[in-house]
Amino acid sequence: MEFNDGYPSYELMAQHDEDHGKNVRKVIWKVFWILLGVTLVELLVGFKAESWALSKIFLQIFFISLTIVKAAYIVLSFMHLGDEVKALKWVVLGPFLVLIIYLILLLDLSEGNFSKIDRYPVDKNVSGAVHHSPEAKH
Amino acid sequence: MSSHAAATQVKPHWGGGGVSPMGASYGKLFMWFFLVSDAFTFSGLLASYGFMRHKYTDIWPNPGHVFHHFPFYEGSIPLAYVGLMTFILIMSSVTMVLAVEAGHRNKKKEVEKWMLLTILGGLMFVGSQAWEWYNFIVGTPEGAVRNILVDGVWKDTVVHGANLKYNEYGLPVFGDFFFFITGFHGFHVFSGVVINFIIYLNVVKGTYEKRGHYEMVEKVGLYWHFVDLVWVFVFTFFYLL
Numbered sequence: 001m002e003f004n005d006g007y008p009s010y011e012l013m014a015q016h017d018e019d020h021g022k023n024v025r026k027v028i029w030k031v032f033w034i035l036l037g038v039t040l041v042e043l044l045v046g047f048k049a050e051s052w053a054l055s056k057i058f059l060q061i062f063f064i065s066l067t068i069v070k071a072a073y074i075v076l077s078f079m080h081l082g083d084e085v086k087a088l089k090w091v092v093l094g095p096f097l098v099l100i101i102y103l104i105l106l107l108d109l110s111e112g113n114f115s116k117i118d119r120y121p122v123d124k125n126v127s128g129a130v131h132h133s134p135e136a137k138h
Numbered sequence: 139m140s141s142h143a144a145a146t147q148v149k150p151h152w153g154g155g156g157v158s159p160m161g162a163s164y165g166k167l168f169m170w171f172f173l174v175s176d177a178f179t180f181s182g183l184l185a186s187y188g189f190m191r192h193k194y195t196d197i198w199p200n201p202g203h204v205f206h207h208f209p210f211y212e213g214s215i216p217l218a219y220v221g222l223m224t225f226i227l228i229m230s231s232v233t234m235v236l237a238v239e240a241g242h243r244n245k246k247k248e249v250e251k252w253m254l255l256t257i258l259g260g261l262m263f264v265g266s267q268a269w270e271w272y273n274f275i276v277g278t279p280e281g282a283v284r285n286i287l288v289d290g291v292w293k294d295t296v297v298h299g300a301n302l303k304y305n306e307y308g309l310p311v312f313g314d315f316f317f318f319i320t321g322f323h324g325f326h327v328f329s330g331v332v333i334n335f336i337i338y339l340n341v342v343k344g345t346y347e348k349r350g351h352y353e354m355v356e357k358v359g360l361y362w363h364f365v366d367l368v369w370v371f372v373f374t375f376f377y378l379l
Contacts, residue, residue, distance in 0.1 A: 071367055075367065
């Protein structure tokens with residue numbers, strides 16, 4: 001008797017055999033080692049950032065680019081977006097391209113500086129805010 | 139050559155004849171759309187976090203000084219514990235993608251094994267996050283002096299740890315963002331574990347074996363990788379920078 005649970009059936013192009021599966025698993029573990037390696041490098045640099053006296057802007061560019069590398073491996077390889085058609089890639093990634101441009105142009109290059117203005121005297125002395133005494137600073 | 143005639147011959151099916159757009163099933167497409175919108179929620183949270191951090195950049199607490207605890211170790215090692223949490227989550231992402239791969243070969247036993255390991259990884263991560271929260275909430279024995287509201291009067295008081303009102307390590311907004319963003323992410327992990335468990339039960343019951351494909355494992359896998367992806371960003375912006 002044919003099993004039917006009302007679930008629509010699709011072309012299952014994703015099915016593969018044992019030999020192909022071996023290759024797929026090889027790629028999975030390769031990506032795992034890359035992700036682990038990048039994370040360890042990040043931790044090492046984060047751990048040593050103070051003693052190596054690395055500049056803030058260097059750390060920002062360094063960490064954010066490594067994060068994007070990791071994100072790309074997760075999305076394209078683990079989530080198989082790399083195997084999807086071009087249109088789906090654009091649908092998923094396109095909005096974030098716009099967002100990244102927005103964040104860089106508006107928040108970082110122009111609007112962000114306005115945040116430095118204390119609009120209200122309470123800004124730095126709101127409930128429980130830091131006392132500007134040496135013992136309160138870490 | 140009338141297109142109308144051709145259209146009427148197609149079997150009536152929700153969404154138009156069983157052919158889904160962009161070569162992916164509807165289930166997967168909608169999971170992708172959900173993840174895109176969810177990613178925007180997290181982007182909004184992280185952007186506002188970055189904004190406040192930029193505003194108070196000179197008095198922002200150094201995360202390495204706040205999160206330096208490690209289980210069964212009295213000293214302080216900055217970033218080690220969060221590094222371990224990251225490793226656990228990446229590992230569970232790997233077991234998830236291995237479950238998807240086993241599903242493509244219709245190997246029920248292997249899918250079961252990898253799904254179970256993924257669930258374990260997820261539970262370990264949620265547990266680790268609870269421990270991280272615990273240390274942040276309890277704080278140091280010395281504490282710090284903060285001007286807080288006690289019985290309706292603003293008073294300089296020694297406080298320990300952090301909550302939504304005050305924060306021994308610095309600005310209260312640091313704690314607010316920490317609790318909200320890692321809490322929101324932790325809730326995603328928790329729901330991911332629950333969904334993974336439901337799918338795992340279906341795998342054990344043999345639902346997908348009878349159906350002939352393990353696409354549900356693939357969909358829940360998409361969600362699980364997304365949780366890992368968000369953590370990659372939270373890890374960078376909260377702990378490293």
